[in-house]
């Protein structure tokens with residue numbers, strides 16, 4: 001089986017942990033391990049004096065947590081809606097009765113930063129919610145530009161880096177980001193099941209709201225101070241997360257970013273021969289999203305599984321496919337993948 005989805009093919013040492021006995025979690029060892037995971041996570045995103053919350057729950061759980069605990073403390077939010085994940089912020093704001101302004105970005109396009117700034121000023125928003133990489137299209141937004149605008153107009157910045165963490169450089173402190181979120185099955189490329197909230201040190205004394213029992217920031221932060229979780233953690237994935245973080249600490253984050261970039265380059269060069277290009281105006285290295293003509297809905301997707309036991313991701317538009325570059329993949333794999341896709345499409 002080859003997998004170019006989230007997660008992609010996983011490191012064997014990490015996979016092996018999934019078949020091992022599950023230790024009891026209310027122990028000093030589990031606490032120490034989590035405290036070390038927190039430290040490495042904060043170093044990787046350059047927010048060494050911040051805090052993290054590691055939830056058992058998918059990325060959307062962390063998005064919901066941020067809206068419940070933090071965004072509800074503001075009068076008005078601006079949401080960058082550049083695809084299905086941006087749109088999710090908007091739905092969460094509606095769900096929790098937060099007044100929000102939709103800043104729509106066309107499919108696979110970059111933000112018009114001047115228009116964004118004008119909207120922020122006109123609408124007098126106090127918090128901005130965006131994605132770094134809109135995974136539904138492959139578009140990477142310019143966090144430096146967004147940060148400059150937010151700093152100028154004193155707008156709090158919340159960024160979903162779920163699919164850019166470890167694929168792109170992110171310096172949370174330098175960008176002045178208040179909250180970032182990620183989840184285990186994307187850049188970390190370990191099994192799905194955990195999501196992580198990064199809180200900047202500016203929020204140390206912040207009065208968060210208490211409008212979601214399971215996701216309550218204060219309750220989770222209090223428990224994590226001693227390396228524990230308020231409710232049963234997905235113990236195995238916490239252990240896999242720690243193992244992965246130790247690998248990243250040893251190798252350095254830039255090696256990972258470089259690897260993802262290199263994977264994307266090999267694949268993009270290979271499909272360019274067939275006339276396919278990333279659809280995004282500024283593509284992230286995390287995925288390649290490209291448009292093909294296909295015979296019937298999800299034809300390529302189904303054929304790739306039937307013929308090659310290989311998973312790629314259909315997109316939100318017919319014939320728009322996404323290949324993730326975050327899992328383990330060799331040059332040979334990527335060249336073969338491009339060729340297999342070409343053959344199926346032109347059969």
Ligand SMILES: *Cc1c(COP(=O)(O)O)cnc(C)c1O
Pocket residue numbers: 058059060061085131133134135160161162163183186
């Ligand atoms: C995958 C993803 C999510 C949602 O995460 P789930 O783990 O599926 O809940 C949110 N935002 C972005 C940018 C994503 O790529």
